[in-house]
Amino acid sequence: MLLDEQGSESLLKMVTCGGCEARVFIPRDLAPLETQPCKACGHPVMKPLILGQVELREVIASGGMGTVFRSWDHALERFVAVKLMQEQYAADPEAVEGFSREARACSPINHTNIVSIYSFDEHDGHKYIVMELTEGGSLEGRIEEKGKVPELYALDVGVKMCSALKAALKHDLLHLDIKPDNILYNEDNEPKLMDWGIAHKTTEGKMSWEGDEEGVMGTPEFIAPERVQQTGESFLSDMYSLAGTLHNAMCGHPPFQGDDPTSIAMAHVHTPTPPLNELADITDQTSDAITRAMAKDPAMRFQSYDEFSMALEAARSHLLLSKYHNPSG
Numbered sequence: 290m291l292l293d294e295q296g297s298e299s300l301l302k303m304v305t306c307g308g309c310e311a312r313v314f315i316p317r318d319l320a321p322l323e324t325q326p327c328k329a330c331g332h333p334v335m336k337p338l339i340l341g342q343v344e345l346r347e348v349i350a351s352g353g354m355g356t357v358f359r360s361w362d363h364a365l366e367r368f369v370a371v372k373l374m375q376e377q378y379a380a381d382p383e384a385v386e387g388f389s390r391e392a393r394a395c396s397p398i399n400h401t402n403i404v405s406i407y408s409f410d411e412h413d414g415h416k417y418i419v420m421e422l423t424e425g426g427s428l429e430g431r432i433e434e435k436g437k438v439p440e441l442y443a444l445d446v447g448v449k450m451c452s453a454l455k456a457a458l459k460h461d462l463l464h465l466d467i468k469p470d471n472i473l474y475n476e477d478n479e480p481k482l483m484d485w486g487i488a489h490k491t492t493e494g495k496m497s498w499e500g501d502e503e504g505v506m507g508t509p510e511f512i513a514p515e516r517v518q519q520t521g522e523s524f525l526s527d528m529y530s531l532a533g534t535l536h537n538a539m540c541g542h543p544p545f546q547g548d549d550p551t552s553i554a555m556a557h558v559h560t561p562t563p564p565l566n567e568l569a570d571i572t573d574q575t576s577d578a579i580t581r582a583m584a585k586d587p588a589m590r591f592q593s594y595d596e597f598s599m600a601l602e603a604a605r606s607h608l609l610l611s612k613y614h615n616p617s618g
Contacts, residue, residue, distance in 0.1 A: 403483075440608060
């Protein structure tokens, strides 16, 4: 029998591997979303799944309630990312609400450093978000690859994230889960903030979470102390998490570490944040800016993203000037 990609009698289907771009055959009756390794490079390949106008072609990432696929938008003729809700959560109204929050939260925001959301849709029982495709890896990946990132590079990321979070704040939006693996890069090496799944509107007020059996949602390594204590949250909580993320990027590890998530979270409340210049070869200006943004008391932090950004810019200028006068340093 001929293995004709177009032939209805064929038992195989030809697809393109996202890893090595080889044209490979997979079983035509392979279940939707099921993968098998590419015979050329071992990269998982799948039978494309069409949902409305988008065609899911390759798994990019998986975690939480959804899996992200590199996809093709047939109507607009462009590649996009599709976040598909895992089937086991589709019948849970609370899970669906949490999944759709990301789409609703930042869809009104148009900013260079925020992943754009195009639509939230459902097709044949599949709920999914269509968003901007970012294929340049994550800040977390770059930290893991090199151990840490250069100070100048981290400062540039910090300034751009300040701008992104300021734009979100204009829409009364808090991110609440800023961390290195939620900062992705596009093909132009531009950092993009993503994953607004636990975002809240500031108009909802300061939340105490009293009686909330679920506790506080967030990542222990980067969560602000006022959120741990459940005394409230504001844009200053996001500022703290951003500073912790930059600390991680320049030092190679989060401000506080451990095996127990609870003890890590409580360290943000009770343990003094070590100055960055005591842990790595970082300028005093950068260290001071990060230390202030991570003050335990929100009132002691910078009181706007503009202030934090200006401090990072000043540290950047000082660093560039020092390198100009001492090129070998």
